[in-house]
Amino acid sequence: MSFFSSIRQKAPFLERIAESFTPTMSRDEKFRLQYKLPNEEHIVDDTNTDITFTTPYGPHRKDEKRINDNGAQVTYVFSGKLFLTPHFLVFRDAFDQNSCVLILNISTIKRVERSPSQSYAFALLVTLYSGTQLLIQFIGLRNRSEQFCEKLKEMLKHNIPNAKRLPEFVESCYSDFLIQKNILRKKDIIAPKAGLGQHFKYPGQPDISKEKAKLRLWFEYYKENGENLAIIQNHTFQKLVRIGVPSRMRGEIWELCSGSMYLRFANPGEYGRLLEDNKGKTSQAIDEIEKDLKRSLPEYSAYQAPQGIQRLRNVLTAYSWKNPDVGYCQAMNIVCAGLLIYMSEEQAFWCLSNLCDIYAPGYYSKTMYGTLLDQRVFEAFVEDRMPVLNDYIVEHDIQLSVVSLPWFLSLFYTSMPLEYAVRIMDIFFMNGPKTLFQVALAVLKVNGDDILQADDDGMFIAIVKHYFQTLHESAHPDSPDSKYRQITKFQELLVTAFKEFSVITEDMVIHERNKYKKTIFENIETFVKKTQLRRMPKTFILSDKELSNIYDVFYQSVETHKISLGTGSSNMTFDVFVQFMGKFCDWAKPSRDDNDQVYKTQKQTFLRKLFNNWDSSKLGELTVNDVVLGLDRMTSPDLLEAMNYFFSLYDEDNDGQLQKDDVLQMSEGLLFLTxxxxxxxxxDLLTKKAIEDDIADEIVKETSIGQQASGEIELPSGVTIDEEKYKARQSERYLTAASSFLQRCFEYAEPLQLDKEVDLLDLSDDEGKSDEAKQAKKKKFASIVANAALDPTRPTVIDLATFRMVILADETYELFFSTTLRKSIHLEEGADDSGNNQVLKSMFDGIIADGRRVAERVRRRVDSVATNKSRAGSIETSTTTESIHTSETNNKMVDLDDFTTDHLEEHEELLQNSWLDVDETTDQSARQERKIEPMSSSLSEKEQDLIEFEA
Structure with a gap:
């Protein structure tokens, strides 16, 4: 016993370890799931109580076991816990939590008073609308019980409006119809609306005598334990469900067990409003519904008639509008058709909602992740519970999911005859999803011997199909015992499923689902990604790796969309687009400049231009294809194409012309981008080239010409760079480029509309004036007409050719469109905010490590100096070097072309580099001078000292 005591003590610890590896639900989530309550319910308070209940009708005959010596009826007392939620009182017994379960809607409470008979304890007497009375005796501190009662009083007040709707709702329940007709003897009472079976008969042509017997059992149960919203569920309730629910009662029992009855009561009229509000609308889901309507349980006559087709259409359409993430999915029509045989449209609608959300989560979704996950769980159960059969299936490469997938997806409706499938559904709604696994395992167990003779999938499918078609036959036809011969295969299946495989519990199912969920989701995401990448539009610039990265970052940014679940919109709004571009583009990354209102406005304006240009649907959302096509155009290496695309961003009317406001907006956009x-x-490249030139000039100055000319030129082991100088130069260059851009745009602008005929020599109004005055007026008038840009009353425009001319006239902007802009978009490192940009120190390390370019510049300067000395020996080397530097400065366009041609492709990784990060608290002298250590150097200390310099 000490061993078991030790295990018992360690059990809580082991449970905590298990929970740490699996997702855990909150207490309220577990509570709602256990009792199938609506999502808005939560535990307000709970307390320990004893409950006694009496019904107003009681048994027709006195039960001797429930009569004491004085002839009074004995009532059972159940000890347990009472929970209070905003709309329910839930009691569960402490014995096994199944002997007495009461899910009481607070709206059914007619009166609450303190019990006068319990003077020694605090107790409440609760009277329900049906006359049933509950005696609640609180256990524990009186103060704690008083607090519970105060909260109950508050909830009762909130539920007064719902209580007014109770009589109308109760009339829709068949259990109330039985009580009203057979006990209260009301005349002219009409049976509530039910399913299609009332007019088209129920599947299987049930025996009338058996139906009456079952109906009598349920009638007796309602009299003793209440009905619909105030029913007590116990072991008898579960037995009645297992032996088979009468066809007329099945709809109510299904919605009671599934909890959809509580949804229907809480949302009056919502089903009708969904149909009315969306009447005449179309969607992809509705188109798919129309295709499948006539393929829904074709063996049942109702679905070959307009009435049955219309009911099915209404329910599926209403659900598609209620849950647009799901809309409509394969096999949903089969399940809904099965519900409508026993339920009204509204009942089936709410039952379908709870079935998709609670019983079969993910079964009916775009990715069908729930079905795929449960197939993996089922395979794990087969491997664990039937190892011999599992080994045989694996050895012969039989795909178990080929057979079992339709069982789970259609809830056995398409696998076995309807009269047996609905019996499985009875237990499914009562016991939950574990029922599907138990029945599926029982099918394999019963047919195990035959399956071990199968060689392939075809034989496996044929064996199971034949078994389902013969469920009505005797399971033991050759038995000498007549009782055994009367047992059908279906009865044998139920016994095997719920006796032998009763070890399959809900907790086991949840544990196995959590175990394989991550793998299944990853497989789904990989499959969806591959499929979508294959369907992407053709791109000319982006590589496969870049497309893959864009896809990943796109769906990481759209957080509401879950790829594996198939839920949420997969389109990108503008706010998400801003964050998305910040992960790829240097100029869109969050920075301290975002605090500047001017910069913030420029950023928002330009990104909005991009967003609107990429939005192909013009609905204010971008698809992943829109983003791919947009980035493909932005990263084009062709200079003309880059300028054309930038021009098109501001030419929103596509007339090929930009007016003054458009040009100003374009200038603001260029200021933001740069x-x-x-x-x-x-x-940029110009600054980098200037740095390399300065390094080469300094080397020439500090070293001997003869030494450099006689041997291989090598770079120094360390240099110092005045980074502030280059920052200032580059900043001034970009500001100058921006100013020149505006100036040249307005200088070369053309009038929007020129007069066709203008007589410049019309002097008719100048009679009496001198010749000089006439001549001055003629020149002034001709100047204004000829150059309309000077006339403020007449708008001017620039076209694409003018824009390109202005850009090409400035080396900074030309370089920006040819190289800088494209290299500022890092599509391979988009998920990393740091990108692939190196700091200034790393850039210089790269220059020093791969010093061939600088060394070549030094040699050219040395050769030039030697040549000049031979021609004019009086010229000093320093003067010659300075003149060469000045000459190259005056011919920047030529040097840029040569440099781009020679080194652009070789050194693409160094085209964009960030400056050395400077700490705000760093000393000013340290900020202006950084010593750069070489990445690799083979120079001696003496050689390093000779060529070390300071900028």
Missing amino acids: TPWKTGKFV
Whole structure:
């Protein structure tokens, strides 16, 4: 016994370990799931109580076991816990939590008073609308019981409006119809609306005598334990469900067990409003519904008639509008058709809602992740419970899911005859999803011997199909015992499922689902990604790796969309687009400049231009295809294409012309895009070339010409760079480019509309004036007409050719469109905010480590100096070097072309580099001078000292 005591003590610890590896639900979530309550319910308070209940009708005959010596009826007392939620009182017994379960809607309470008979304890006497009385005796501190009662009083007040709707709702329940007709003897009472079976008969042509017997058992149960919203569920309730629910009662029992009855009461008229509000609307889901309507249980006559088809259409359409994430999914029509045989449209609608959300989560979704997950769980159960059969299936490469997938997806409706499938549904709604696993395992167990003779999938399917078609036959036809011969295969299946496989519990199912959920979700996401990448539009610039990265970052940004679940919108709004671009583009990343209102406005304006340009649907949302096509155009290496695309962003009317306001907006956009270079955060090719030139010049100055000319030129082991100088130069260059851009745009602008005929020599109004005055007026008038840009009353425009001319006239903007802009978009490292940009120190380390370019510049300067000395020996080397530097400065366009041709492809990784991050608290002298250590150097200390310099 000590061993078991030790295990018992360790059990809580082991449970905590298990919970740490699996997702845990909150207390309220577990509570709602256990009792199938609506999502808005939560535990307000709970307390320990003893409950006694009496019904107003009681048994027709006195039960001797319930009569004491004085002839009074004995009532049972159940000890347990009472929970209070905003709309329910829930009691569960402490014995096994199944002997007495009461889910009482507070709206059914007619009166609450303190019990006078319990003077020694605090007790309440609760009277329900049906006359049933509950005696609640509180256990524990009186103060604690008083608090519970105060909260109950508050909930009763909130539920007064719902209580007014109770009589109308109760009339829709068949259990109330039985009581009213057979006990209260009301005349002219009409049976509530039910399913299609009332007119088209119920499946299987049930025996009338058996139906009456079952109906009598349920009638007796209602009299003793209440009905619909105030029913007590116990072991008798579960037995009655297992032996088979009468067809007329099945709809109410299904919605009672599934909890959909509580949803229907809480949402009066919502089903009708959904149909009315969306009448005449179309959607993809509705189109798919129309295709499947006539393929829904074709063996049942109602679905070959307009009445049955219309009911099915209404329910599926209403659900598609209620849950647009799901809309409509394969096999949903089969399940809904099965519900409508026993339920009204509204009952089936709410039952379908709870079935999709609670019983079969993810079964009916875009990715069908729930079905795939449960198939993996089922395979794990087969491997654990039937190892011999599992080994045989694996050995012969039989795909178990080919057979079992339809069982789970259609809830056995399409696998076995309807009269047996609905019996499975009875237990499914009472016991939950574990029922499907128990029945599926029982099917394999019963047919195990035959399956072990199957060689392939075809034989496996044929064996199971034949078994389902013969469920009505005797399971033991050759038995000498007549009782055994009367047992059908279906009865044998039920016994095997719920006796032998009763070990399959709800907790086991949840544990196995959590175990395989991550793997299944990853497989789904991988499959969806591959499929969508194959369907993407053709791109000319983006590589497969970049497309893959764009896809990942896109759906990481759209957090509401769950790829594996198939829920949420997969489109990107503008706010998400801003964050998305910040992960890829240097100029869109969050920075301290965002606090500047001017910069913030420029950023929002330009990104809005991009967003609107990429939005192909013009609905204010971007798809992943829109983003891919947009980025493909932005990263084009063709200079003309880059300028054309930028022009098109501001030419919103596509007339090929930009007016003054458009040009100003374009200038603001260029100011925003070039901010990282204007502020010195990054360097461009011109700055980099200037740095290399300065290094080469300094080497020439500090070293002997003869030494450099006689041997291989090598770089110094360490140099110091005045980064502030280059920052200032680059910033001034970009500001100058911006100013020149506006100036040239307005200088070369053309009038929007020119007069066709203008007589410049019309002097008719100048009679009496001197010749000089006439001549001056003629020149002034001709100047205004000829150059309309000077006339403020007449608008001017620039076209694409003018824009390109203005850009090409400035080396900074030309370089920006040809290289800088494209290299500022890092599509391979979009998920990393840091990108692939190196700080200034790393850039210089790269220059020093791969010093061939600088060394070549030094040699050219040395050769040039030697040549000049031979021609004019009086010229000093320093003067020659300075003149060469000045000459190259005056011919920047030529040098840029040569440099781009020679080194652009070789050194693409160094085209964009960030400046060395400077701490605000760093000393000013340290900020202006950084010593750069070489990445690799083979120079001696003496050689390093010779060529070390300071900028």
